[in-house]
Amino acid sequence: MNEYDLIVVGSGPAGRRAAIQAAKLDKKVLVIEQGRRVGGVSVHTGTIPSKTLRETALNLSGWRERGFYGRAYRVKQEISAEDLRRRLLITLDHEVEVLEHQFARNRVQHIRGKASFAAPDTLEVLKEDNETIHVRGKSILLAVGTTPFRPDSIPFDGKTVVDSDELLEIDELPRSMVVIGAGVIGIEYATIFSALDTAVTVIDPKSTILDFIDREIVEDFTYQLRDRNMKLLLGQKVDKVERLDDGKVLVTVDTGRKITTDMVLYAAGRTGATDTLKLAAAGLEADSRGRLKVNPETFETAVPGIYAAGDVVGFPSLASTSMEQGRVAARVAVGAIAKEPQKYFPYGIYAVPEISTCGLTEEEMKERGIPYECGIARFRETSRGHIMGLDTGLLKLIFSLKTRRLLGVHIVGEGATELVHIGQAVLNLKGTVEYFVENTFNYPTLAEAYKIAGLDAWNRMGELPKEAPVATAQRLDTTATSTDEAAAPEKKKAASK
Numbered sequence: 001m002n003e004y005d006l007i008v009v010g011s012g013p014a015g016r017r018a019a020i021q022a023a024k025l026d027k028k029v030l031v032i033e034q035g036r037r038v039g040g041v042s043v044h045t046g047t048i049p050s051k052t053l054r055e056t057a058l059n060l061s062g063w064r065e066r067g068f069y070g071r072a073y074r075v076k077q078e079i080s081a082e083d084l085r086r087r088l089l090i091t092l093d094h095e096v097e098v099l100e101h102q103f104a105r106n107r108v109q110h111i112r113g114k115a116s117f118a119a120p121d122t123l124e125v126l127k128e129d130n131e132t133i134h135v136r137g138k139s140i141l142l143a144v145g146t147t148p149f150r151p152d153s154i155p156f157d158g159k160t161v162v163d164s165d166e167l168l169e170i171d172e173l174p175r176s177m178v179v180i181g182a183g184v185i186g187i188e189y190a191t192i193f194s195a196l197d198t199a200v201t202v203i204d205p206k207s208t209i210l211d212f213i214d215r216e217i218v219e220d221f222t223y224q225l226r227d228r229n230m231k232l233l234l235g236q237k238v239d240k241v242e243r244l245d246d247g248k249v250l251v252t253v254d255t256g257r258k259i260t261t262d263m264v265l266y267a268a269g270r271t272g273a274t275d276t277l278k279l280a281a282a283g284l285e286a287d288s289r290g291r292l293k294v295n296p297e298t299f300e301t302a303v304p305g306i307y308a309a310g311d312v313v314g315f316p317s318l319a320s321t322s323m324e325q326g327r328v329a330a331r332v333a334v335g336a337i338a339k340e341p342q343k344y345f346p347y348g349i350y351a352v353p354e355i356s357t358c359g360l361t362e363e364e365m366k367e368r369g370i371p372y373e374c375g376i377a378r379f380r381e382t383s384r385g386h387i388m389g390l391d392t393g394l395l396k397l398i399f400s401l402k403t404r405r406l407l408g409v410h411i412v413g414e415g416a417t418e419l420v421h422i423g424q425a426v427l428n429l430k431g432t433v434e435y436f437v438e439n440t441f442n443y444p445t446l447a448e449a450y451k452i453a454g455l456d457a458w459n460r461m462g463e464l465p466k467e468a469p470v471a472t473a474q475r476l477d478t479t480a481t482s483t484d485e486a487a488a489p490e491k492k493k494a495a496s497k
Helices: 013-024 040-044 047-061 063-069 081-105 184-195 215-227 319-333 362-368 383-388 416-428 433-438 448-461 470-474 478-484
Strands: 002-009 029-033 109-119 122-127 132-142 146-148 161-163 176-180 199-204 231-234 238-243 249-253 258-261 263-266 270-272 306-308 347-349 355-359 372-378 394-400 406-412
Touching: 002 013, 002 319, 013 029, 013 040, 013 081, 013 132, 013 319, 029 132, 040 047, 040 081, 047 063, 047 081, 047 184, 132 319, 176 184, 176 249, 176 258, 184 199, 184 263, 184 347, 215 231, 215 355, 215 362, 215 394, 215 406, 249 263, 306 319, 347 416, 355 416, 362 372, 362 394, 362 406, 372 448, 394 433, 394 448, 406 416, 416 448, 433 448
Parallel strands: 002 029, 002 132, 029 109, 132 306, 161 263, 176 199, 176 263, 199 231
Antiparallel strands: 109 122, 122 132, 146 270, 238 249, 249 258, 347 355, 355 406, 372 394, 394 406
């Protein structure tokens, strides 16, 4: 039997980062991937494809230039599904090539096959040629990701009624679309197709969307969606989905409303891809959505030596955090020291427009009873915003009145997922409002919005007393540390890859 220091099941963000980290520590590592190529859901059906689709849609539609040239402006008048797929395939080939090179350079072994437990330290692998082999690992990391939730009541056909994986394979762009589910994946695809001039209706039983995002940001976001005629049917539940003889789809809502559409995208949740792992043979059990429970510091499951990371463990289900989880899990699994990660990490929602956030929301500040002040900057207030033709976009900073520290940064608009890292760095380094007021930002840039927002808050907070220089304000007392630095409570819903 082949024996390894670490066996990783799955080669998505968590799996590949874990495998390479263990290999760099001179450990013998094996990656088992059941997909056609390495990369996992992130590369083939999730993070990379959806973001490539978004970028292609914005480029070909001329979306970013419509502020200057009007809503009728197009770079390419007739955009086809093939136009979108062409760029997608080029991007995916590049991603796979880079990953395979990383595995080869770090001497990570990988095989294609379907893994399942034979014992807590042994996996049975059914290879594509139907050969079965057994491999044993001192430690095993499950990074199998998730698959779309597909209820029996929805008549999926891969053409007019699709899940988020099948959407990437459609033959033509629909003129109208109903998206069932207003989570991160549903909202991302709904806004991308809206930018392609598809008439989009989003239906969700909850009366609000993206509950883990600051409410002011969500309000600005939803205003922009409705302003371009997207329909948001919130607090309403889909009763029935029927395929019609003419190729259309009829969606019936519990309010009695009936919507005829070209395509339905069902994007209401995902499930952990654990059903074929034979978890019982290892003494493990998944929850009702196929997810595994782990120690949040080590990512070890209830069974010693078996770890799990990435979307299969649930919150926050981001590619970026999955990578870090995999790295930490690998270090713990092979006996290396794993430092505690930074307290605050960014969320990125690649909708049109983008949303990104880091730290505490205004609602969480109120819940914790922390006195605070907000600073707001709108992209249209910046010279760069004028140059780009932006009339939307908002950056919001939240500061503690007691310590003057930045505790939250929230952005909606062009480049939000890039801009957030400035705020993330200041937040984790315990910077104060004075950082934004006293530092110089490149001009003209969208990043200048940080200075505008900082000044907006500073104007209401006032200057530091002369006897209390900035350094003093940054030396927090015990009470401030325990209050302001407390980690944000676990969000109800997470962001997807």
